[in-house]
Amino acid sequence: MTEPASFLFDDAHADVLVVVPCLNEQEHLPGLLDALLRDARGALVVVVDGGSTDASRAIVAERAGRHANLHLLDNPQRIQSVGVNLAARRFGAGRRWLVRVDAHCDYPSGYVDRLKTAAAAKGADAVSVPMVSRGSGCFQVAAAAAQNSVLGTGGSPHRHLGKGRWVDHGHHALFDLMRFLAAGGYDEAFSHNEDAELDRRLRDRGARIWLEPSAAITYYPRASLRPLLRQYRNYGRGRARNLARHPDRMKLRQILPLGVVPAILLAPFGLVLAALHPLALALVLPAMVWIGATLAAGAALGLRSRVPCAMGAGGAALVMHAGWGFGFVAEWLRLRARPDRLPAPPAPLVVDPDGQAKGSGLEAVTICVCTFRRDSLFETLTSFLGLSALEGRAVNVVVVDNDDRDDLRAGIARFAAGYGLPLAYVHAPARNISIARNAALDAVTTRWAAFIDDDEVADPAWLAMLLAGHEGHHAVIGQSRAVYPAELPGWAARCDFHSNRISGPPENAYTSNALIDVDFVRRTNLRFREGLGRTGGEDTLFFRQMAAAGGFIVYRPASVVYETVPAQRATMAWVRRRKYRSGQVHGLLCREFEPVRYRKLVATAGAKLVLSAAMALLTIPGTDASRRWTARAFLHAGALHFRVKPAILEEYA
Numbered sequence: 001m002t003e004p005a006s007f008l009f010d011d012a013h014a015d016v017l018v019v020v021p022c023l024n025e026q027e028h029l030p031g032l033l034d035a036l037l038r039d040a041r042g043a044l045v046v047v048v049d050g051g052s053t054d055a056s057r058a059i060v061a062e063r064a065g066r067h068a069n070l071h072l073l074d075n076p077q078r079i080q081s082v083g084v085n086l087a088a089r090r091f092g093a094g095r096r097w098l099v100r101v102d103a104h105c106d107y108p109s110g111y112v113d114r115l116k117t118a119a120a121a122k123g124a125d126a127v128s129v130p131m132v133s134r135g136s137g138c139f140q141v142a143a144a145a146a147q148n149s150v151l152g153t154g155g156s157p158h159r160h161l162g163k164g165r166w167v168d169h170g171h172h173a174l175f176d177l178m179r180f181l182a183a184g185g186y187d188e189a190f191s192h193n194e195d196a197e198l199d200r201r202l203r204d205r206g207a208r209i210w211l212e213p214s215a216a217i218t219y220y221p222r223a224s225l226r227p228l229l230r231q232y233r234n235y236g237r238g239r240a241r242n243l244a245r246h247p248d249r250m251k252l253r254q255i256l257p258l259g260v261v262p263a264i265l266l267a268p269f270g271l272v273l274a275a276l277h278p279l280a281l282a283l284v285l286p287a288m289v290w291i292g293a294t295l296a297a298g299a300a301l302g303l304r305s306r307v308p309c310a311m312g313a314g315g316a317a318l319v320m321h322a323g324w325g326f327g328f329v330a331e332w333l334r335l336r337a338r339p340d341r342l343p344a345p346p347a348p349l350v351v352d353p354d355g356q357a358k359g360s361g362l363e364a365v366t367i368c369v370c371t372f373r374r375d376s377l378f379e380t381l382t383s384f385l386g387l388s389a390l391e392g393r394a395v396n397v398v399v400v401d402n403d404d405r406d407d408l409r410a411g412i413a414r415f416a417a418g419y420g421l422p423l424a425y426v427h428a429p430a431r432n433i434s435i436a437r438n439a440a441l442d443a444v445t446t447r448w449a450a451f452i453d454d455d456e457v458a459d460p461a462w463l464a465m466l467l468a469g470h471e472g473h474h475a476v477i478g479q480s481r482a483v484y485p486a487e488l489p490g491w492a493a494r495c496d497f498h499s500n501r502i503s504g505p506p507e508n509a510y511t512s513n514a515l516i517d518v519d520f521v522r523r524t525n526l527r528f529r530e531g532l533g534r535t536g537g538e539d540t541l542f543f544r545q546m547a548a549a550g551g552f553i554v555y556r557p558a559s560v561v562y563e564t565v566p567a568q569r570a571t572m573a574w575v576r577r578r579k580y581r582s583g584q585v586h587g588l589l590c591r592e593f594e595p596v597r598y599r600k601l602v603a604t605a606g607a608k609l610v611l612s613a614a615m616a617l618l619t620i621p622g623t624d625a626s627r628r629w630t631a632r633a634f635l636h637a638g639a640l641h642f643r644v645k646p647a648i649l650e651e652y653a
Contacts, residue, residue, distance in 0.1 A: 011042030013112050015096035017177065018043050019087040021080040022060075023050040025103035028220075029059045032103060036111075037067050043099075043112055046091055048083035050075045061558040064468035065389035065461055073472055074554045081186030081194040085349060088177065088185060090472050092351040098177040105131070106218040115174040118164070118212040125179050125207035126199075128170025130161050130216040135223075135309075142298070142312030143221035143228055143320075145305065151297050152317045167211045169199045179207055184346030187245075193238025200246045201345065221316075228316065229323040236327025244335045244342055257325040263287040264322065294318050363447050364394035365463065365515070368440035370433060371454035372402045376564075378415060383457035385420050389464035398443050400426045402436040432533030437511065437542075441527075447519050451511040456480060456561040465559035466515040474520040474551035475543060477502060478513035478559025485564065492570040494624050497578070497631060498563065502555045507547035511539040513561045517551075524549040535648040537585030544593055572627060576634045577649065583638020584648040590639075591646070601643040609636035 018036060022029065029047075036045050047060045049072060060072045073090065075083035088098055097119075099112055108114065115127045133144035146152030172195045183201045186194045199209060222228040236257070243250065263286035270283025298314020335341055367384060371377045377399070384397060397419075401408045406427040416423040428439035441449065448470070450463055459465075466476045482498035492498075500512050520526075526545055532538035547553055568574065583605070590598040597604075616629035642648070 013040060013116070014042035015094075016043040016099055016112055016116070017088065017091050017095040017097070018045045018099045018101055018112065019084050020045065020047045020101045020103055021050070021075070021083045022047050022052060022056055022103045023078065024052045024054045024056060026052075026055040026059060028103050028105075029056055032101070032105075032107070033060065033063055033070070035107065035109075036101065037063065037070060039110055039112060040069055041112070042069070044069050044071070044091055044095070046071045046073050046087045047103075048073045048075045048087050050078035050080075050083060057556070058558040061465050061468040061556060062461075065464035068391050070468075071471060072468055074552065076552075077188070079188065079191050081190055082188045085185040085188065086472070088180060089349055089351055092177055092181065095177050098175045098180050100172045100175075102219075104220055106220075108215060108217070111215055111217075112174075114212065114215040118210055118215070119174060119176075122164075122210045123208070124210035125176045126172075126202060126209045127174040127215070128167060128209055128211050129173045130211065130213055131171045131219045132161060132216055133219045133221050135221060137223055138309035138312065139225070139316070140221055140223045141307060141309040143223075143316040145301050145307070145310035145313035146298065146317040146320060147219075147221055149301055149313065151294065151301065151313060152320055161213055161216055164213055165211050167209055168203065169196045170209060170211045171195070171217070172198075173212070173215060176207075179205070181349040181351065183207075183348070185349045187346050189343050190238055190241060192234040193242050196239070197242045197245060200242070200248075225319055229319050232320045232323030233327035236324040236329075237331035239324075240328045240331035240335065241342060244332070244339075245345065257321045258328060259286070260290060260321045260325040261329050263290055264326075290321075291318060294321070364396065365448040365450055365467070366396040366398055366444045366446045367450045367452065367463070368398050368400065368437075368444065369452060369454050370400045370402060370436035370440060371408070372431065372433075372436075374454045377454040380452065380454055380457055381415065381419070381423070386460045387458060387463050388460040390467075393467070394446075395463070396422045396424070396446065398424045398426060398440055400428050400436045400440045400443070402428055402431060402433065404429045404431065430533075432530055433536075434528035434530045434533035434538045437528040437538070438530075441516075441518060441521060444518050447517060449516050449518050451514045451516065452561055453480075453512045453563065456512060456563045459560040459562065462513070462559050462561055465556055466513075468556070468558075470515060470554075472552060473554045474517040475509065475546060475553040476515040476559070477506060477509040477543075477553065477555050478561065479557045480510070480512040480561050480563055483562050483564045484570070488565065488567060488570040491624055491627060492565065495627055495631075497575045498565050498569065501557065505547075506553040506555045507543050508540060509543035509553060509555075511542075512563075513559060514539075520551055521546075524551070532648070535585075536581060537588065537648060540585060541589065541592070544589055548593065572630070575627070575631055579631045579634040580638040580641075581649045583635040583640070584642040585638075586635075587639045587642025587646070588648065591642075598643070601639060605636045605640040605643065609633055609640055612636055 049057055057072065060070070064070045064072055073087055075086060084100055097116065099115060101107065118124065118127050133147040135141035135144040179202060183198065183205055186198050190197055202209065222231055266283040267287040270280050273280035294317050295314035298317060299311045301313045302308065302311025369377065369380055381397065387395065399412055409425050409427065412423065412425040424443065426439050426443045428436045450466060452458060462478065466478055470476050480500035482496060484493035500510050502508055526542060526549065528538045528542050532541060543553060587601060590601055612629050612633035616626055616633055619626040619629060
């Protein structure tokens, strides 16, 4: 996408919300986002992520730190229809147009401008675009050739380039946002074919849909057989649900793949029965005709295009036909047996009136550091002076001293005199970390509070990465990465028992790197439990309670803080004690939030303890494997201990 330089400085598209549903699209996202942001002209771009496990989230977070109009929004349900609706509700305030951009496609320069121009010229309520498939590997080239032809798509108007026209359905591009919301947005009961179902509801409300060829996009098909089969099976399922919702006459291109189902099912019987009577081979004939005709048509496509791999278009089309047909029939039969599987059409969507304010990304934030007699505190505070990409956001700092005496007060006052950020001191005595954390929350006057430990230093992008796409969430958690000095034993760095990362549900969180919505905390009366203030685990319990109260928590591994591991913690004695205590905390969380799991904890923790201990004994003593199995054994031993006798080791006595 390349536009005149003047486009970079205007806000012609400030009335546009661009939504990009995404799941594991690290290959396509960098180029797509860079192009969208170059052409944005004031548009707000929201990437709705369905739980990517590749680098997709980090790619968005890095760019969000440089572009205030780019946001990352979590979609816990993973379905695209849910994600687009969520973004429209959260960020739709004050916007006229909604543009849907799929991460798996390439878009022409000035894409948004082309769509808006077409909508204005035609008086359209929605604009769809043609989708031209392109491949690189041989299978993908064959699939693309099939999808670009009648052979694979039955002549669907939006699957080939042609003249602009009014259509019943096309690849979704632009909507009048108010019409989209009034129609109820996408039906979240549809994981596929949600676009055609929405188009039907829009047309029923009098909306007109224009197909705009100048904004045609490039689509990259699935690159292997199994994903393509699964994709078209889901398409068939979605079409069956659509027909059950909106009974209507099916088009010929939709009826023909249904004939594939009986043809495939009858063929094996014909082959078996042919041993009894040759006429039974007639049962095989429909499948043979379908396969032969499709392969021949695919070969003809390849010969005409002079692309050798395109001659396999027939094979790809066979997969598409079979997947669509079986998906349709299976879902149709399920719905006939259980009509209640298909809920009523969605009610109109309501925009969050505060969404635009939340999306501005300009709220002040307070950094909270709870401390107890650590000289490293001042290194932590100094690291905040190097924070970058905050776009002029106001940053305050609060130090909460958990010591019995306030000897630190004078030192903080001297440090603050030459410090570059507003710095406040709060004395919260008792040597109880929960009391200190609660005092920090009470002292914060901004909506957002970022927590970091007093033995950590912040990466320059730390806070920007926490704030990237934080709207719509009540806590954002980053990772705490351990730094191992050269003098420590080598196994410490290899096993890395000291870093904090989240591998499971995001509510299994911690405060060593966290951004918290203080307004939500106060509305729901959340507090750190003082009874855990000397044992640890109070932060994980806090976030579990937040999730139970309806809070949304997201993990952002691109936000990093660093903790240098001291020699006294680089011992297996420390690891064993920490893992044992973590197991006890796990037992506490099971008791409070998962009673069924808690009742089974003796059996599950006991079995895992036996297995881990056995593996620790079977591995060579002193190896990394032996240390890891030993750590696991102590974790499960702690959980078993809590189940038998609820108690937690004191960590901060």
